[in-house]
Amino acid sequence: MSRPGARLAAFRYRGQRPAIGGSPLTLLGRPKEGQGEGQSEGRILLETRDPQGATCRWPRPPLSDRQPRAGAPMPRPASASVSAAASVSASATASGSGAPVPRATTPIAAAPPLPAAPPARPVLDDAVRGIGFIALGYAIIACADAAVKWALPQVGPAAAMIWRGVFGAIAIALLARGASLRPVNGRLIAGRSLLHCAVTLVYYIAWVRAMPLADSYAVTAAAPLLMTLLAIPLLGEAVGWRRWTSTGVGFAGVLVMLQPDGALWRWEAAMLLGGVGFLALTRIWTRLLTRTDSPATIAFWLLLAHIPVGLLLLPFFPPPRLLPDAPTVLALVFLGTANGAAHFLFARAFAIAPVSVLAPFEYTTLVWGLVLGLLIWGEFPAAATLAGAGIVIAAGLYNLHRERVRAREARMGAAR
Incomplete structure (x- = not known):
């Protein structure tokens, strides 16, 4: 039945x-x-x-539906409906008569509701925080470059590299707070660090030759365009005709800056443009290194490599003075610690915000170079330099826009 x-x-x-x-x-x-x-x-x-x-067959109720034996503690219900079910009286057989005798039970009150959680404090958007970190990092880098440009006539390029490496590596080690700085991809870190030392030497030679800070930053604006070209063979990225066109327009802006008889028609600018090519290559290698090593590790070994390279270059670039004066020493200490702090801010920014959001702020160094060069040395770039830099920056921003579009299309295609 x-x-x-x-x-x-x-x-x-x-x-x-x-x-x-x-x-x-x-x-x-x-x-x-x-x-x-x-x-x-x-x-x-x-x-x-x-x-x-009539005979019936019943499934044995689960443990949650059984009532406890006499004398056993009653479990506390989680809601009023459970407590109502627990208050049903148990049946017992009266001795001798066989009639059921109901046993009264006391309903169990429901547990009091928990107090409402306090409203969560608004958290600043990670992209906004990343923008703040990256903008502050580039401002610190520009101030450090101004400090070393001011100190170079007294110490020379080789000694400035040693000062930068010593205090920069110490700053990174302190900011890492005991985290391991041992490299995983040691060969690539060593190659990148040595190549970046060559980039540093090129900039220091240009600055010791009295090249304006803003002019050097204007040439550096071509680095993202070179990265677009280097990403094709090194990273296997596909570049469409739009980015090819914008990259060509950007290099036309470089030619506007380096036009004959212009302010940048000098061998230091050509040398600096070659250094920018090395700089673009180190940034491509940075993308590869982030798959295996932390940003702090990459920055630490980059700055530490400046010490032996600077020592090797001392015979070729001897310092004009054996011991610099106190203001120069303070400028060099600031150079190292500021570089360490800036690289730490860069690592923090790229850890919490997308690269596509942060990349345009690299061009803020040109603004800082204009302000610092005007305040400290009374330098102001020529009109052709500013016009060419504007063309280069516009081309770089368009390339960045196309990268965002391609990334969005790839996400939409993967979601289908």
């Missing part, structure tokens, strides 16, 4: 005698697990007979 759904809801096995409502049932037996109607439910069945003599 199949069990009615209403009876199943009222049925409770109390360890003594089963009952439906208040009517007792006769327990006939407990078949083994998985037999009869309860086979799909995997519970022990009970065979009962109601007062009319």
